Amino acid sequence: MRYAHEVGNVRAAEGALMARLPEGTLMQRAAAGLARVCAGLLDRVYGADVVVLAGSGDNGGDALYAGARLARRGARVRVVAAGSRLHQAGLADLRAAGGRLIETAAAGEAVAEADLVIDGLTGIGGAGALREPHATLARAASEASGTVVACDVPSGVDASSGRVEGAAVRADVTVTFGTLKPGLLVDPGASYCGVVELVDIGLGPYLNDPDVVSPAAEDVRPPLPGAESDKYRRGVVGILAGGDEFTGAAVLATGGAVHGGAGMVRFASVPHAVELVRHRWPEAVTTVIEPGAKALDAIGRVQAWVVGPGLGTGDDAEELISAVLSTDLPVLVDADGLTVLSRRRDLLTRDAPTLLTPHAGELARLLDADRTAIEARRLEYVRRAAAELDATVLLKGSTTVIAEPDRPVRVNPTGTPWLATAGTGDVLSGLTGALLAGGMSALDAACAGAYLHGLAARLAAGGPHPEAGESPISAYDVITALPDAFRTLR
Ligand SMILES: NC(=O)C1=CN([C@@H]2O[C@H](COP(=O)(O)OP(=O)(O)OC[C@H]3O[C@@H](n4cnc5c(N)ncnc54)[C@H](O)[C@@H]3O)[C@@H](O)[C@H]2O)[C@@H](O)CC1
Ligand SMILES: [K+]
Incomplete structure (x- = not known):
């Protein structure tokens, strides 16, 4: 550190x-x-x-x-x-x-x-x-x-x-x-x-x-599975993402979770998104859910939820987010989930850990603040967000910063400007959700998630010959580089 x-x-x-x-x-x-x-x-x-x-x-x-x-x-x-x-x-x-x-x-x-x-x-x-x-x-x-x-x-x-x-x-x-x-x-x-x-x-x-x-590498190492670990002890993460309109976010978030070390990834959404996720990630256990207050009942046991990527911002999404936040499990809210929260901040009143992962635009909506001001004064705004929303807040961007009330702000040292490309945030939410399900605190999971995500991006951009310079990367490349990033941490 x-x-x-x-x-x-x-x-x-x-x-x-x-x-x-x-x-x-x-x-x-x-x-x-x-x-x-x-x-x-x-x-x-x-x-x-x-x-x-x-x-x-x-x-x-x-x-x-x-x-x-x-x-x-x-x-x-x-x-x-x-x-x-x-x-x-x-x-x-x-x-x-x-x-x-x-x-x-x-x-x-x-x-x-x-x-x-x-x-x-x-x-x-x-x-x-x-x-x-x-x-x-x-x-x-x-x-x-x-x-x-x-x-x-x-x-x-x-x-x-x-x-x-x-x-x-x-x-x-x-x-x-x-x-x-x-x-x-x-x-x-x-x-x-x-x-x-x-x-x-x-x-x-x-x-x-x-x-x-x-943090340095030794500060963010996720626990290694022991000989007695089974999939439940390693953590089951539930991903609630995607809809009829947006399916890419669902596939990418699930990919981040599949490569994030969870014992099992459960994915639940509308039929179209489920079909695509099942096709791309046969490792995930998928469930088609109907809108409504009982949507979560069909999914089975999880130890942490990720909700929001590609979910939409309408009434169905709001109902699902409300249901997830009324559980006593750790919840990571990202993307559309954050937009819903900006009109329903009351949903954040809960006892279990909540981790929010906004970029500056999403945080601007949540705090009713100015995006440019947030980008210029990242530390001030991430602290303010954690205090006002009483949550762990990971503010993505040129330097990712993570705050929890009354704790020093953690600044992520990894990353590359190539990470600023569509879909990488969805990978981060799935990855971090897997770490949460594995038993890390919201603050530690956020730190480890950001660190591994930035490291994977660097490894992907540097390729096998980093001395020759970096190349553009896609969100999918970040998922593919996650195993190398985990190994580099050890
Ligand atoms: N306080 C200490 O014990 C030590 C201080 N040290 C040095 O002292 C520095 C702090 O010294 P000072 O407190 O004198 O402050 P600085 O020397 O950092 O700055 C003060 C000077 O800058 C001017 N200034 C401030 N804002 C300006 C602006 N926007 N445009 C133009 N001029 C501006 C002020 O008029 C003042 O003359 C440290 O950064 C460090 O380099 C070191 O010698 C180590 C020990
Ligand atoms: K100087």
Whole structure:
């Protein structure tokens, strides 16, 4: 598990640690770590052309001291000051080491020809869209042909949320201090960071519980079946999906479940969808159901339900969703099921676990909020959704985030932009439903489902020769790659 802390938490820990250390110690630790990473990125430090973009805060201070360390090793270091002030002691140290300050007007050319650019414009103190000249410098850095290293956070990225309101530095490497910041893990911010290097400055013992966590493979491994397992112990998942109109979603969700490790997949729907699912997935046990309150009675025992993909949003769908949510079993609601819930939020009042898996548009309907705002502030909205709907919420998208009331948000680290294609969400709901039926909690099943789904997509897109680049994938390719994804986890 990787841990991230919001700015308030970082500042509190820094305050407590700084009180026990001589002044300036932390900044020197940060600068030493930053300089070490920068030196490792250069072919040779001696003679390298380095440009430091320095704002007036301590982020600029870190960058100036790091520049001084590189200058002492023979680099040619030039500084561009954004704004009227600079960290005076940092500037003095850099000058003493042979670095020099250049005019802002000369910055564009200097940045363009540098071997390495250190972005020290703003760090955790950055607020709102970058002002001038910061914004222009950030754009210049983003276009630089040399290596761009962001100090603590790429300037223009909000450290706590990952929000980007205007120009921001596109870094090759981000060297962050003490702990990760949520904005480095969640898009849009995450996409500006490049490789993230964490430098230990001794903050660990002073940090509170993390605000955001990002699981690693060992955190999401589903339990292995034992010798005594039978299909009921491994879990039976019930899939309620598809209708006369939409059948693809039913086939894909069932495929995700069949490859998700369940002991058995039960599928129930109208005759047309049942026929297609039975044809494609003979492993599934299918039932034709009639609309009405007794629809579930014919299906047999399950340990978790998945409801919604391709179901439609009319009265029959609503009745089915209402029946499923009145059971005492874990329920995953996706797609059309979420649209129904946006007019029947009362159905969410229940004791058993409920897992909702919206994309931004579906969440916008559920919360009566704006889709663009959700995409820009994923952490804020997923937390709000979990609290307001009293459910586990998995928000799909460029970074999948998962929230449960009063828990750190989990950020999924796998995935590929190729996943943004029709039908992949249906695969995720079937897969995650199988994990729920296997006995994982809603939060763990959501995390493991998102992780495996993203990993399968990467494996599918990378093919047998990932070094040759990625190719487009279909939702069906994701299903086919699931066994490899499970194996990779072990
Ligand atoms: N507090 C600590 O103990 C430590 C802090 N460190 C560094 O200090 C940084 C935080 O320093 P500060 O609190 O001084 O804050 P920053 O240096 O991150 O940012 C504050 C400065 O940026 C300007 N600014 C804010 N938003 C802006 C915008 N939208 N456009 C243009 N300018 C903007 C402010 O006017 C102010 O001058 C960390 O990110 C880290 O790099 C490290 O030295 C480690 C220790
Ligand atoms: K920065």
